[in-house]
Amino acid sequence: MKKILFVFAVFSLLIISCGETKKEDVKKEVESTKEEPKAAGEDLLAMGEKLFTDKTCVSCHQLDAKIVGPSIKDIVKVYDQDDASLVDFLKGTQEAIVETDPGQVAIMKANLDGFVKDLNATELEAIAAYMNSVK
Numbered sequence: 056m057k058k059i060l061f062v063f064a065v066f067s068l069l070i071i072s073c074g075e076t077k078k079e080d081v082k083k084e085v086e087s088t089k090e091e092p093k094a095a096g097e098d099l100l101a102m103g104e105k106l107f108t109d110k111t112c113v114s115c116h117q118l119d120a121k122i123v124g125p126s127i128k129d130i131v132k133v134y135d136q137d138d139a140s141l142v143d144f145l146k147g148t149q150e151a152i153v154e155t156d157p158g159q160v161a162i163m164k165a166n167l168d169g170f171v172k173d174l175n176a177t178e179l180e181a182i183a184a185y186m187n188s189v190k
């Protein structure tokens with residue numbers, strides 16, 4: 056009987072210690088994901104900047120001056136004031152709030168329907184992060 060008790064005790068110790076290492080692993084995982092956003096933040100900005108050029112946004116949106124579309128600064132100013140989301144606008148789930156003239160909206164809408172809809176969530180986040188960073 057004592058032997059059985061002993062085996063049982065060893066066995067439960069094993070289980071407890073295994074449980075402990077698992078907890079450690081989870082902790083480590085949480086810590087490593089905590090580190091990520093920082094790196095992702097910089098990568099995201101670089102990605103956004105590249106997309107802004109590659110996807111021709113820059114041909115209609117300059118940093119400081121209105122050309123075809125409003126400047127990035129003007130866009131971000133309105134989005135900040137209204138606490139609106141650039142990503143939502145790019146996803147097409149939010150109406151235009153910077154310029155509401157139908158002719159102008161149609162130009163941008165053509166981009167949204169044409170190629171912006173093919174960008175994934177990370178790419179849209181990246182573009183928004185870039186626009187917010189240069190305001």
Ligand code: HEC
Pocket residue numbers: 107110111112113114115116123124125130141144145150151152153154155159160161162163164166171182
């Ligand atoms: C052919 C020119 C053109 C291109 C290319 C273009 N835009 Fe626009 N964009 C416009 C015009 C015109 C407006 C003003 C109408 C409006 O606000 O919807 C606008 C408005 C916007 C707005 C403000 C929307 C609002 O709430 O009023 C955002 C944000 C924006 N563009 C982002 C982008 C991004 C990101 C890209 C590249 C993926 C891009 N645009 C490419 C012409 C363009």
